[in-house]
Each structure stands twice: as structure tokens, then as C-alpha cells.
Amino acid sequence: MMIIMRTDASPEQIQGVIERVEMNGLRVHLSTGAERTVIGAIGDGRPVAQDQFLHLPGVDRVVPISRPYKLASREFIPENSVIDIGQGIKVGSEQLLLIAGPCSVESRGQLLETARAVHEAGANALRGGAYKPRTSPYSFQGMGEAGLEILAEAREITGMPIVSEVMTPELVPLVAQYVDVLQVGARNMQNYALLHAVGESQMPVLLKRGLMATVDELLMAAEYILSHGNRKVMLCERGIRTFESSTRNTTDINAIPVLKSQTHLPVILDPSHSTGYWNYVTPIARAAVAAGVDGLIIEVHPHPEQAFSDGGQSLKPERYAELVCQVKAIARAIGRDVDAECTPDG
Ligand code: PEP
Numbered sequence: 206m207m208i209i210m211r212t213d214a215s216p217e218q219i220q221g222v223i224e225r226v227e228m229n230g231l232r233v234h235l236s237t238g239a240e241r242t243v244i245g246a247i248g249d250g251r252p253v254a255q256d257q258f259l260h261l262p263g264v265d266r267v268v269p270i271s272r273p274y275k276l277a278s279r280e281f282i283p284e285n286s287v288i289d290i291g292q293g294i295k296v297g298s299e300q301l302l303l304i305a306g307p308c309s310v311e312s313r314g315q316l317l318e319t320a321r322a323v324h325e326a327g328a329n330a331l332r333g334g335a336y337k338p339r340t341s342p343y344s345f346q347g348m349g350e351a352g353l354e355i356l357a358e359a360r361e362i363t364g365m366p367i368v369s370e371v372m373t374p375e376l377v378p379l380v381a382q383y384v385d386v387l388q389v390g391a392r393n394m395q396n397y398a399l400l401h402a403v404g405e406s407q408m409p410v411l412l413k414r415g416l417m418a419t420v421d422e423l424l425m426a427a428e429y430i431l432s433h434g435n436r437k438v439m440l441c442e443r444g445i446r447t448f449e450s451s452t453r454n455t456t457d458i459n460a461i462p463v464l465k466s467q468t469h470l471p472v473i474l475d476p477s478h479s480t481g482y483w484n485y486v487t488p489i490a491r492a493a494v495a496a497g498v499d500g501l502i503i504e505v506h507p508h509p510e511q512a513f514s515d516g517g518q519s520l521k522p523e524r525y526a527e528l529v530c531q532v533k534a535i536a537r538a539i540g541r542d543v544d545a546e547c548t549p550d551g
């Protein structure tokens with residue numbers, strides 16, 4: 206439930222309510238808005254008498270949260286969450302977050318070349334997998350810590366924050382030392398031990414939707430992270446499995462406005478994995494911006510034909526630069542923007 210305090214509630218009154226919530230064995234999640242404080246009180250489903258909070262000093266009203274996810278819901282936090290991902294970059298506001306880079310870090314030369322190129326094109330964060338979840342155990346599994354070191358070097362050079370996947374709870378402390386955003390991959394969306402660990406880390410998290418997960422299941426996965434007090438969660442639509450086989454996955458474009466209405470968390474689209482073919486990436490990126498995403502994560506490789514993973518869906522840097530300017534035009538048409546220089550009107 207949400208205990209909504211009066212606009213003139215004093216800090217002592219807020220503290221009094223918090224103590225009563227805790228006496229009932231419920232967890233407190235504070236939301237301090239510009240106007241008033243809302244105290245989220247979340248239990249494990251056992252009944253708690255809500256009336257007891259109604260008459261405490263400073264309480265305006267008590268409202269149940271109707272959704273199964275609580276902290277992720279717009280009912281609990283009506284305003285968009287703006288998340289600081291480091292290096293001065295924020296996501297969830299007017300400016301779109303443009304994350305780009307290779308599927309995998311393959312070598313120092315490949316990563317630094319890509320990082321410079323995408324930065325020049327207008328990307329404001331760098332992606333690159335050092336630990337790769339591959340369908341086949343015989344495929345390239347990533348460079349591990351050596352890959353993370355190269356990513357950190359690319360941040361030094363370009364100033365872009367780094368997004369990279371972590372696959373196991375044990376690796377969270379190590380990956381967190383090098384990167385700015387921990388990516389939880391689609392195959393791990395319901396790995397609860399991992400969600401727990403990234404929640405505890407208090408690092409920004411990019412949570413990708415599972416291949417077979419519903420929007421509600423994605424939000425419940427986000428709730429695991431949020432329930433550890435980590436509010437820095439971004440959701441990523443990356444395509445779902447359908448009967449359609451002409452693309453690798455099917456971009457659930459509906460999920461963008463659906464998520465934006467159900468949650469305050471930023472929503473990112475990954476058109477590289479959601480389509481699986483480089484020539485569909487730009488049209489779907491444009492569609493996603495029109496549909497209201499807060500950012501795009503896109504695979505870019507200087508020589509896609511030589512890529513160790515996902516070459517067929519990777520854009521060459523010059524094509525990525527075109528994408529950035531096209532999505533900028535669309536962003537501007539809907540009152541948003543992209544921080545990139547584009548001619549003639551950028
Ligand atoms: C990736 O980003 O390279 C990746 C493996 O993504 P997903 O988890 O969405 O398949």
C-alpha cells in the first residue's frame with residue numbers, strides 16, 4: 206500500500222508512520238516528491254489492517270497499489286525516473302540515451318576503433334560484452350576481465366559510460382569495478398540470484414526482457430532489483446519469440462507505450478537483437494523513437510563480416526551515424542532530442 210502524507214507533514218510525523226509500518230513487519234520504501242512524501246509499505250501478502258495508518262498524524266490517505274509490481278509502478282511513482290549512469294549522462298529525460306558498440310569486445314584495436322567512431326557519430330554510452338551468453342558452448346564466450354580493462358580504457362579516451370553484461374552473481378563485484386551500467390541479459394531476466402546481486406550492488410542496471418517473458422514478468426524482474434533499494438533500473442525491449450521466422454525476434458513495439466504507461470522506469474529498445482538483420486535496425490530504431498523510447502542500444506562493428514558474434518545485425522559506423530541523425534529528426538518532432546551534431550538543421 207501507499208501511505209500518502211499531507212503536504213505539510215513534519216519529519217517527525219513521517220518518522221512516526223515509518224515506525225508503525227516497520228512494527229507491522231512491512232518494508233518501507235520512501236518516495237520524497239517535490240510536494241509530498243509517499244511511504245510505500247510492502248509486505249509478503251499476509252493481511253495487514255490498513256485503517257491503523259489512516260489516523261496517524263500527518264497522513265492524508267492510504268491507497269492500495271493494484272499492480273503485482275509495486276516499486277516499479279507508476280501508481281507508486283507518477284513522474285518519470287531520471288537515472289544518472291555516470292560520466293554526466295542521464296536517462297529518462299528529454300534527451301535520448303544512445304548506447305552503441307560491438308556485441309563483443311574482441312580486441313583492443315576493434316573496441317577502441319568502434320568507441321571512437323560511435324562517439325563521433327553521437328553515441329553517449331558504449332556497449333561491449335566481455336562475458337557473452339552464447340547459445341552454443343563452442344561459440345566465442347568473450348574476453349572476460351581483459352575485455353573489461355579495454356572497455357575502461359575506452360571510457361578514459363572518449364568519456365562515455367560503459368554498459369556490459371554480467372552473467373553470474375559472483376561476477377557482479379568484478380564487473381562493477383570496471384563498468385557504469387550492469388547489463389542483465391535476456392536469458393538471465395529471471396535469474397533471481399543475479400537480480401538480487403545487481404540490486405545489492407546499487408549500480409545502474411539495464412534489464413533486458415526475456416525471450417518468452419511478458420511485460421508483467423519484466424516488471425516483476427525489475428521489482429526484484431528495486432526491492433533491494435536500487436532505483437537505477439532501465440528496462441530493455443529486445444524482441445520476443447513469435448511464430449515469425451523472417452527476423453531473429455519480433456520487436457514488440459507495443460511494449461514501449463505499454464511500459465511507459467505502467468512504469469516510471471526508463472525504457473530502451475535494442476533493435477539489433479529484436480530484428481537480427483542490420484538492414485532492419487534503422488527503420489525499427491526510428492519507429493521506437495516515435496513510440497516514445499528513452500534510448501536505443503545498438504550493435505556497431507567496423508568490419509561486421511569479421512565479427513566474432515552478431516556481425517549480421519551490426520551496423521558499420523557510417524550507417525550508425527546516419528541512424529543517429531534520422532532518430533534525432535524524429536525525436537525533435539515529438540519534443541525530445543539527441544545530443545549529436547547533424548546537418549543541415551542540427
Ligand atoms: C547482447 O546484448 O549482446 C545480448 C546477448 O543480448 P540479449 O541478452 O538481449 O540476447
Ligand code: MN
Pocket residue numbers: 308309478504514515
Ligand atoms: Mn549481441
